Amino acid sequence: MAKPNVPNYNPDEIERKWQEQWAADGLYKSDINDSRTKFYALTMLPYPSGDLHIGHWYAITPSDARARYKRMNGFNVLFPIGFDAFGLPAENAAIKRNIHPKTWTYANIDRMRGQLKSMGAMFDWRREIISADEKYYRWTQWFFIQLYKHGLAYRKMSPVDWCPKDHTTLAREQVVGEDRHCERCGTPVIKKDLEQWFFRITNYAEELLNFEGIDWPERVRTLQTNWIGKSEGALVTFKTEAGDPIEVFTTRPDTLWGVTFMVLAPEHPLVQKLTTPENQANVEQYIMDAQRQSDIQREAQDKEKSGVFTGGYAINPVSGERIPVWIADYVLMTYGTGAIMAVPAHDQRDFEFARKFKLPVKVVVQPGGSPVLEPEDMTEAVPAAGALVNSGPLTGTPGDRSFKRAVEYVTQLGAGKGATNYRLRDWLISRQRYWGAPIPIIYCKTHGAVPVPEDQLPVKLPEDVEWKPTGESPLKLHPTWRKTTCPICGAPAERETDTMDTFMCSSWYHLRYLSPDFSEGPFDPKEYDYWMPVDTYTGGIEHATMHLIYTRFFHKALRDMGITEGPEPMLQLRNQGMVLGEDSEKMSKSRGNVVAPDNLVKAYGADTVRAYLMFFARWDMGGPWSSGGIDGVSRWLHRVWTTLLEPASASGKANETAVKSLRRKVHQTLRTVTKDFETFEFNTIISAMMELMNEMAKVKPEVAGSAAWNEAADIYLKMLAPVTPHISEEIWHLMGNKKSIHLQAWPKVDEVAARQEEITLVVQVNGKVRDRIIVPADIDEEKAKAAALESEQVHKFLEGGKPRQVIYVKGRLVNIVM
């Protein structure tokens, strides 16, 4: 094995040693430095669930490697870490084990901090944040108050999704699946009416659709765009016979003359008034059924249309026709106005409803080229645009203008206007939970909801509470906590007992990293001016429609208050994929396919785990773990160790071509590694490095000791440093260097050395490769073609015939077409 004077590669020992040394040297302190360009690399902060799992390693270590690469490129890099420490799992776990959520959470943080340190990442631990710390949530509460003062936080009674097991309100995004179950525990959710706090994220719907100037993955932009769900149409007001307005949103104002009935959501406020006595019983029954339906598991997608007639009528404002008003659960109170105009001829859902309840179908659009539509013959709706028919004064309007003319017409009539509707709803932030930041509001009999004065923040979360589930907000049950006085009049008053959604905490954590101990405000403006915006944000795609929309909204809202600057908080976003178990299934304890990083680090060392995670899959795709695959990476690092450290066995006579070809390979590799770091293509960084090591090991007997060899070793270690920081530091020092490798500059490509002097020209006949010839790289077209035609291999296939065409692709191939 190793020669006597070369130590064995012992990852455990050197990793521990260097981690301590780096900490002692303060190697990774990131401070403002006006003489250097900043780079803010942010990775999504973990939730302290107990142990760091392989997914954390997969998200964090390649991000760390890239941050290190940026640092070696001269940037002053900030790569901070912290813990998203409030939230439901702490309460669930605490209940199960009968320990206080705070105890559980902070114990987990201590363990995970140690595990994070074992990664050897370049975190500046002075900047660590924990969102459950008082010094943190003081400012979460402060932001709530700013949003409140600027009219962006409001309270309303609202039917909310409620998990009967977790006893908490769920956001729409926390209710998943066709059966609408709780994201965390899988229990089907029920509805409950509660007074809740909301943020007006919908004010920013339009701006959130604009991704100009930020480099975010297409996928995330599409997810967010669909989530916001913009549609253009018109708001049109129908009137009941009693004169009450029923406003509807339609994307097809051109079909207004085709309305044959209206449908209200069962919860619509006008239902009671519209319902005639003889329909009362039916309507009430239907509303009850509909409510239960949302309570019980909902049936599959192709549910039969259901509904009942209220007995009431409305007047079509454009035609004056008398329109029957129905209620049905396919109309949702939460989208649009909770009422629709039904045009069965041109909308499939309305069509099915009309057929089922024998309501009339009236054709008002005749698509060009198809036979004249006859309502009684139709088997489905015809949603296409076309010239208007049976449409009063608009009859004959061509399809490309009918939308616009219809909007103009209802506007003139005073019966409506063009409108934009969004699927996005305001952000519900109230949680009837203990382990969160208390909402800093005081309710006074005289003054209503009063924000807690800023100098009284934080509103501290009491520790002596009953945090086990009772169905009430735990803070409500505390004997004294809620009792306080009104900040305005001093009269006895009560605190809000709900806490905030943890997405609120994570909407601004990137700002707190800037100055975690700052007490004059949420962040030190000096730090903000230097570090913001975030240059690269990395994390999971699962946050596309939650955290990543909330944090954009937050930034924009704060910008409008003059707290932040610029249109967006994060300039570039990249998502990593997921590491699956060896069985290609999602890792889970019940499947028994969980890969524990701690064990891997023990067995192979952190460097190997880091490199393997970068190597085994495309980072944005992820894939199944392979316990055999990691051996290949481990072998490679051992090879790096011995190849660079063991003295050459034979006395090398460095011949010129060997030196040249080594230098060429080194600089070509440097070029691709540099490019791949920029583009997050981590897997090909490792394979290029492996390839170069294979080459170096091969030529070592010839060139070891030469200047070219020393240069190769130097560049190799610097390229390795971001990926595997410990082994590269150790070899670097064993080779006699004194200063840390992590303070070295990224090497520059020597373009002359990298230049290929000879190339392999592929010679094809009719598109099939028949020969490969070595030619000078700068060969011109004439010579290349001539050389190709001279090839004996080619002659065999030409069979004496004359080429019809000869195609030359510079530096690549000649294709002879017969």
Add this chain to the structure above:
RNA sequence: GCCGGAGUGGCGGAAUUGGCAGACGCGCACGACUCAAAAUCGUGUUCCCUCGGGAAUGUGGGUUCGAUUCCCACCUUCGGCACCA
């Protein structure tokens, strides 16, 4: 149903975006070292073959001198949304 990914050897994956398909690694086979094994090193490894070649990147078509790459249709699969008016 709609939107968006993905489909390449036994396996994970590469391919400068229209130009040598299968880099790199795993696995496997053979060899060297060893009494032996492990480790290490070396060689080979898409399939078929009559050893001349031929076929092949989910399937079928198209454009092109040339297609993993572009276009059309379809299949499989993974995510997201879903009675959105």
